[in-house]
Amino acid sequence: MMKKKILIVEDESIVALEIQNRLEQMGYHVIDTISEGEQAIKKALETKPDLVLMDIHLLGEMDGITTAEQIRKKLKIPVIFLTAYADKETLKRARITQP
Template sequence: MKEKNILIVEDEMIVAMMIKLKLLDMGYKFAGHATSGEDAIRMVKEEKPDLVIIDIYLKGKVDGIEAATEILKSHIVPIIFLTGDPSRETRVKASIANPVGYLQKPFMDEELEYVIESAFHKAKSPVFKQMAQDMAA
């Protein structure tokens, strides 16, 4: 299970490096780091990660929700949203991309590990695969 590649999409370098170190400590592989929605879309095509952890609010023209939606049009990959915004409005807006999990900044190591394991479990379900195929259509 831990042989999975995870892509981090986060424009705050300190947060991205902290997540990377935690992923490596947990035994996961690091598929790369993108700082913008545009880079995330390109990197998913190139690296084909098993999971994407993406900040909802990214600098640039494409935010995390738009990037996730675009990624899911061509790749069936579970998405975990990362955000510092606890509002219901943000979660409702993000739900359009059918994320398999959310991480609220700041988070504990245990929360990161739980959300990742839960995401991989959900990604195995026929419901996830069907939703991903529907988004791609």
């Protein structure tokens, strides 16, 4: 059985590394850890992961919600948001992407 491929999009490198280590210990293949939305879209198109774990606040011009929208439009793959932000406006925007 092939390992499921996961792309991690997280701007805090320590958090990204911890998530990567845990996933690999559970037998998943982490394609890469990316900190910017534009790079995440490019990497997702190149590698076609089975799942994307997405932080909402990222480095660069594009936030995680916009990045998730673009990835889901182009690839139709699931995106799970990981975030410490739970304000109503952020949650409302995130729900639109149907994570």
